[in-house]
Amino acid sequence: MDVPRLRFDGFSENWIKNTIQYFIDNKSIIGHLDGNHGALYPKSNEFSKAGIPYITANDFITGRIDFNKCKYLPEAKAKLFKKGIAKNGDVLFAHNATVGPCAILRTSFSYVILSTTATYYRCDLNKINNIFLLYFFQSDFFVSQYSSIMSQSTRNQVPITTQRKLSLALPILPEQTKIANFLTAIDEKITQLTQKCDLLAQYKKGVMQQIFSQKLRFKDDDGREFPDWESGLLGDFSEFIQSGKSNKRNENGDFVLYGSTGEIGFCSQFDYQGKNILIARVGANAGYLYEVDGNYCVSDNTLIIHLNKPNNYSFFYNLLKFLNLNKLVFGSGQPLITGGQLKNLNILVPSIHEQTKIANFLTVIDNKIAQAQAQLDAVKRYKKGLLQQMFV
Structure with a gap:
C-alpha cells in the first residue's frame, strides 16, 4: 500500500503513484516547460537593469527566487x-548543471522567463497543491529518482522528457494541504533562525571594525584607560611562524592531523602541543585560519603561528580574521601565502589585559552565533527527517 511512514491523523486513503506524464495527461499538471530558447537565448549585452526577470537555477534561494540577484530582459x-x-505560483525545478534546487515563484510580474537551467510545473490547484509539490521535489523519494538517472550519464542534467518519466505520489488534496502547511511552518522557522545567524554575524563584523580601528576601547576593572596599542610586525609577537612538518599519517593513531581547513586524518605521534593558529598555506583555501589546542600534528600545506607569551590567541585569531589574510595570497596557478609574508605583516596590538577583554567580549558573541547555528542545524535535520518519512 502506497502510504508514508509518518502521517497526520484522519487520513487513510492510498496515495496515487504514477509518472509525471500521467499527471500531465490527466490535467493535474497543466503546464510543464523549460527555458530551452534556441536562437533566442539572450546575449550578455541584451540584459537590462529593469524589465522582465530572467531566472536561472542560481537565483533559487531556499525555496524562493531572489529577484535582487537575477538578471532582467527588456520587455x-x-x-x-x-x-x-x-507565472506566479508555478513550481520551479533546476534541471541542468545545478540539479535539484526548487522554488515557488512568488511574483507581481505577469510572467518571468526561465533560462535553460530551469523547468516550471503549473498545477491545477483543485488537484495538486503547489506547495506540496515543492516539498515532494525535496523528498528522498524524488531526489533518489533523478540522482539515479544522473549517475548513468556524464552530463549533470535531467531533461524535460526524462523528468516526465519520473514518478509522483499524491494523497488527496486535503492531506496535501495539511503537509504543505506543516512544512511551510518549519521553513518559516528556518528562515527566522537563518536571519538571526546573519544578523549576529553582521553585528560581530561591525563590532570588530570598531574594535580594531580603536573607535571602541575597553577599560580595566578599575575603569582606567588601557595603554596605547603597540605597532609592530606579526613576527615580533610570535615565537615562530612556519609550515607544519607532520607527514606520517596513521588512521589508527590517537592524534589528530590538521590540514589547511581542519582535520584530515590521524597520526600515531604528535608533533605539536598547546594553542596555535593554523593558516592554509597553498591552494584555493590559502589564507583560511582556525585555532587548535591539545596534542596534534600539522601537514606541510598549513602554516603555524605560535605566539610569544603573554599574548591572547583568541585576540590574535580575531585580529587576523579582520585583516583578511586572503589579500596576501598570490599566484594564479597555485594560490600561495608564505610564512615570510605573515612575519612581515604590520599590526597594532593592545596590552595583554585589553587583549583578554576584547577576546572575552568577542567570545560571547561567538557563543551566541554558535547557539543560533546549532538551533538552525537542528531544525534542518528535523525537516530532513520529515521529508524522509512524510512522502512515498
Whole structure:
C-alpha cells in the first residue's frame, strides 16, 4: 500500500503513484516547460537593469527566487520568447548543471522567463497543491529518482522528457494541504533562525571594525584607560611562524592531523602541543585560519603561528580574521601565502589585559552565533527527517 511512514491523523486513503506524464495527461499538471530558447537565448549585452526577470537555477534561494540577484530582459525582448514563460505560483525545478534546487515563484510580474537551467510545473490547484509539490521535489523519494538517472550519464542534467518519466505520489488534496502547511511552518522557522545567524554575524563584523580601528576601547576593572596599542610586525609577537612538518599519517593513531581547513586524518605521534593558529598555506583555501589546542600534528600545506607569551590567541585569531589574510595570497596557478609574508605583516596590538577583554567580549558573541547555528542545524535535520518519512 502506497502510504508514508509518518502521517497526520484522519487520513487513510492510498496515495496515487504514477509518472509525471500521467499527471500531465490527466490535467493535474497543466503546464510543464523549460527555458530551452534556441536562437533566442539572450546575449550578455541584451540584459537590462529593469524589465522582465530572467531566472536561472542560481537565483533559487531556499525555496524562493531572489529577484535582487537575477538578471532582467527588456520587455520587448521578453515578448519574443515562446517557451519557459513561468507565472506566479508555478513550481520551479533546476534541471541542468545545478540539479535539484526548487522554488515557488512568488511574483507581481505577469510572467518571468526561465533560462535553460530551469523547468516550471503549473498545477491545477483543485488537484495538486503547489506547495506540496515543492516539498515532494525535496523528498528522498524524488531526489533518489533523478540522482539515479544522473549517475548513468556524464552530463549533470535531467531533461524535460526524462523528468516526465519520473514518478509522483499524491494523497488527496486535503492531506496535501495539511503537509504543505506543516512544512511551510518549519521553513518559516528556518528562515527566522537563518536571519538571526546573519544578523549576529553582521553585528560581530561591525563590532570588530570598531574594535580594531580603536573607535571602541575597553577599560580595566578599575575603569582606567588601557595603554596605547603597540605597532609592530606579526613576527615580533610570535615565537615562530612556519609550515607544519607532520607527514606520517596513521588512521589508527590517537592524534589528530590538521590540514589547511581542519582535520584530515590521524597520526600515531604528535608533533605539536598547546594553542596555535593554523593558516592554509597553498591552494584555493590559502589564507583560511582556525585555532587548535591539545596534542596534534600539522601537514606541510598549513602554516603555524605560535605566539610569544603573554599574548591572547583568541585576540590574535580575531585580529587576523579582520585583516583578511586572503589579500596576501598570490599566484594564479597555485594560490600561495608564505610564512615570510605573515612575519612581515604590520599590526597594532593592545596590552595583554585589553587583549583578554576584547577576546572575552568577542567570545560571547561567538557563543551566541554558535547557539543560533546549532538551533538552525537542528531544525534542518528535523525537516530532513520529515521529508524522509512524510512522502512515498
